[in-house]
Amino acid sequence: MIDVSEVGAGGGSLIWRDGAGHLKVGPHSAGARPGPACYGRGGTAPTVTDANVVLGYLSPEAIAGGTVPIDADAARRALASVSDGRDLEDLAYGVVQLAATTMMRAVKAVTTFRGRDPRDFTLFAFGGGGGLYAADLARALGIRRVVVPPAAGVFSAVGLLFADLELALSRGFLCRLAAAPAAEVTDMFEELEAAAVAELKVERRRVEMERRIDVRYAGQAFELSVAVTQKSGAPDFAEVGRRFDAEHEATYGHRLPPEHPKEIVALRLAARVPPERPPTLDAEKLLAAARRAPESRRQVYFGGLGRHDTAVIGRADLSAEPRQGPLVIEEYEGTSVVPPDCTARLDGYGNVVIEIG
Template sequence: MGDWVIGVDVGGTFTDFSARRLSTGQSVLHKRPSTPHDPSEAILNGLRELQDKAGIDGEDIVRFAHGTTVATNALLQRKGPKTGLVTTKGFRDLLEIGRQVRPAIYDLQTDAPPPLVEREHRLEVCERIGPRGEAIVALTEAEIDAIIAELGPMSDVESLAVCLIFSFLNPEHEERIAAALRRAYPDLYVSISSEVHPEFREYERFSTTVINAFLQPEVSRYMDRLSAAIQKTAPKAALGIFQSAGGLMSIELASRFPVRTALSGPAAGAVGAAAAAAMSGIEDIITLDIGGTSTDVALIQGGKVGTSNLRDIAGFRIRLPTVDIHTVGAGGGSIAHLGADGLLKVGPMSAGAVPGPACYARGGDKPTVSDANVVLGRLPARLADGFRIDADLARAAVARISEPLGVSLEKAAHGIVSVAASNMARAIRAVSIEKGQDPRDYTLMCFGGAGGLHAADVAEILAMRRILVPRAPGILCAEGLIVSDLQENYVTTCRCPLDGDLAVIAEAIGRLGAQAEEWLAADAEDAAHVVSRSQTVILDLRYIGQNYELPVELGTSRHAPALPPVEELKQAFFRQHEAAYGHCNPDAPVEVVNVRIRATMEFAKQAVDAARPAGEAKPAATEQIWFEQTGFVPTPVYARDGLAEGVGIIGPALITQFDTTTLVPPGWTLRIDGAMNMIMERNDD
């Protein structure tokens, strides 16, 4: 029986592979350049290379977990089909009205991005569901026929969203319209809000459903191509797609609800980070995932990844459970330039995988963060799989910054990496200080291809004293896919004061629990590796009159946990409110807004059988690396695979490995712990 699990994460610059054998813990890593024109090309080519590298037979692969950026890129580029909308009469313009929040409060010229559905493609239907789920205006067959007829001339509309008022309480009208449209237009993709996002707040529900409709044709076709190709290579593999909420889902669900994959890759990194930190006995971390085009940060408390139910991506609002990640356009490929004010800027524009930074010698000539690191001596002449670095091209690119500023190449390069580090630190403040958490109480965990190069700079800005560098930082998102479980989320809006009759809440928990139980009882494709099934109940609570609610977990068990006493619920909410806002009012009335259940099928895990070298640390080379206080300094370079447990190194030093490079600046000390993770600590002042 096969027992190989493979995780594949597609990034803007590289596609990362991690394979693990469940019976032995044997681990194999691989990396190859991404193919933005068709991400599946890099996946399939890389999978064949990985199989050859490790001698893995396709029949022995039992699970293939994939983190995808297809949905994210489609949103960022507005690359999608013509999309239509059917809504209740009078709500045609809701997508423009939104929440009347300006994208830049002090910029009177900047507008919100135009809706994904043009106004002439928004159709109105005469019907109305009331606030208690009652049919105030019944939906007639004549109205449905009129919509079908009106849609006929719109031959360029490939996908349609159906969003009716209060359909989250009573989906009957949406379901009838969707069924009729699918019969009349079999090739039309149809998304209905009562399935995509059955919660109150009409704008967020409409926006999320429209995004799902916009993404569905592109993502579905990609999933079909990928699934067919993987089945040829690994016929027994269960294909799981990582969702933004932090777990795997089937490829069928990913095709039906592509909006759930909008933060697929970064979310996998957070899950992998929590697992890697746990091996070192560290539960409170802030992740710093620096890739080629962006940096993703997340706060993990007590080993649990934080979640959020509301996100803006590319100016579009999505209300679904997601791992709470903050992203900034600062990565190895971020382009440095001088703004209209003559000041140095870095990002958000990126050289990406094609043509890439100038030092990659693939046609790029603009100065990037990677080029600045080459000028400073931080990047070795050879990267993953012999990927060569051209230092002369890097210096020529950075000269486009240094000459106008009248400074040396090194000063300009240092300015580029410093501005990039400031942008990254600002992202960390957003997930920590702005949410009542002091980053100095956390360990900074760096990963991604460029994480180790910038971690110390970021930590210095935030006065953080400890950094954790996992065993394979450049492949951690792919490793996170391997340790992820199957997950499904259920939600219903159920507004009820805590001091009232909570029977309606108990009934909602029972109803959602039955849905979760049905999903949990179904055999997964690789059910032989499922070791447990569980349900977690979450209530969204708020003070009556508040605009937003806070999630409060009631517990996790095999079946949906029972509703605890009211006073216990209140105290849990007060603790959450105190942590989030710094205060609470024990005398103010509290209400339930939504009931949620997170169902999980947990897979068997196998710890990595990491190589454990022995002996003293011996530098493989010495390089001249530039530091602000000293200029160029002869710096020892160590190969990480030669560092034994317990080894300590005093900075400055450079640690190189297959997937990344880690800089240990002066004033920092590095040691290898029992999990073979690297721990960097600032020396006492």
């Protein structure tokens, strides 16, 4: 199972005003047909993609390697329908900030709201539009670094090629942690492992097993899952207790005194089968494929930082040396924006690394 926090602020999200005249972004969408007004497929309602065209973040001529023509005038007309007399570039920038705010709430749901400080992390941006908002989103969260991986626009599809085959099994088992019967717990884990091998239908030697125990403080109605290590061939329940205390403090900001009893609620097993011949991503080949037309320039609007004459480059035009923004990095399956007070470089894996100013 993968913990996914969904964000309803895609490129097709409609821009509208509510009954009080407040600007809104999504959750309803223009869909694939007719899509954003700038696609020229009959859509007239303004979308986030249209706002990105007005700002200059997206090419006013074509995207996806020239396969999707862009009608910049249609984007401006659509945005004007909700402008209420406001400057179109200011309005478009406000739309992008609203979209970033929606994404920020989703990131906080899996960091701040769970006791994790987002400033301790690097933000990975993927999807066709992830790189458009990543720098603004990172700045709002206090994150100092953004990584845009190769093939970011098809990141999920690439991930499936690399993914392990995984099976999760569990069994309820309620008892005090301090009095847990080691032999019985071990037998139950071995039964779960045998069931996993049978269901996966692969040789046992290819399966990687991870044992976990769901633990809670006595009196609680919720639990946390912690990894199990072995000691002298039996589960190390003392280490399980220590890990639970640390995880509880990281998640909820506190731990109970050592004498407060803990309970086992369930035993869990994750059985993973790595691909026999996992594919590889060759950074040099990816960068060679990413080479594009000679560097060009266009006007891009960055809100309070103003309008800038901005270099439009490809991923392969970057190097290990940081390059000062503003930059727009165009690729076949996505676009990344580097504001004027940020830098961008390539690491040894072909990732674009954006340092937030």
